[in-house]
Amino acid sequence: MEKWFNVGKVVNTHGIKGEIRVISRTDFPEERYKVGNPIYFFQSDKAVPMQLTIKSHRVHKNFNLLTFEGYDNVNNIEFMKGGLLKVPESFLGELPENEYYFHEIIGCSVQTVDGEELGVITEILTPGANDVWVIKGKNKKELLIPYIEEVVMKVDVKEKIVIIEPMEGLLS
Structure with a gap:
């Protein structure tokens, strides 16, 4: 289909x-x-x-x-x-490396480099310089993760997983 x-x-x-x-x-x-x-x-x-x-x-x-x-x-x-x-x-074209279509990112599970499960990406905000990924946490709390090199370490759209290195204060 x-x-x-x-x-x-x-x-x-x-x-x-x-x-x-x-x-x-x-x-x-x-x-x-x-x-x-x-x-x-x-x-x-x-x-x-x-x-x-x-x-x-x-x-x-x-x-x-x-x-x-x-x-x-x-x-x-x-x-x-x-x-x-x-x-x-x-009709969708190939994107440059480290660029993704929204539908590829939404639904990915997110975990820290230490293996802590944070939740699932439910939405992508585009406020300005970089995108912000909205994660629905296990406790229903929303986390906002900036899509920048310092935070997002790995994106695997085939496995639907994202690995991040949280900046200080990002998860609190």
Whole structure:
């Protein structure tokens, strides 16, 4: 069964020439929304996604505006409001060393270099200079671990395990 990844949500139409307004959920909009690329449209009431081909892409006021081949009128795209744009796992590219997709990190168990089990990564925050991994501890307490070299010693996405060297005060 194909695994799908959300790259955007259709929030509205834009103008009369078939553009849709998308809130993007991808770190690679220039790649995902490249002219000629296929993308899949999902509606909550339909079991099978609709394959679309991107005809144009531009950014306007923090939205990605897209048109699709064969859809050149606002009346043809009205049904897309509220739908999701997704790509299959096979579309995901290789990342540089020590970079990971969120879905690879979320669900990993975390332990210290001394072997102490800390919990499981449930969320990734992206506040600025580095990501912060949210760990749900055994006592339901949340731990925030910065994704920096000094703290994260090893990431094994195949085994779903992360080894950290906690900085002073990090676990208290």
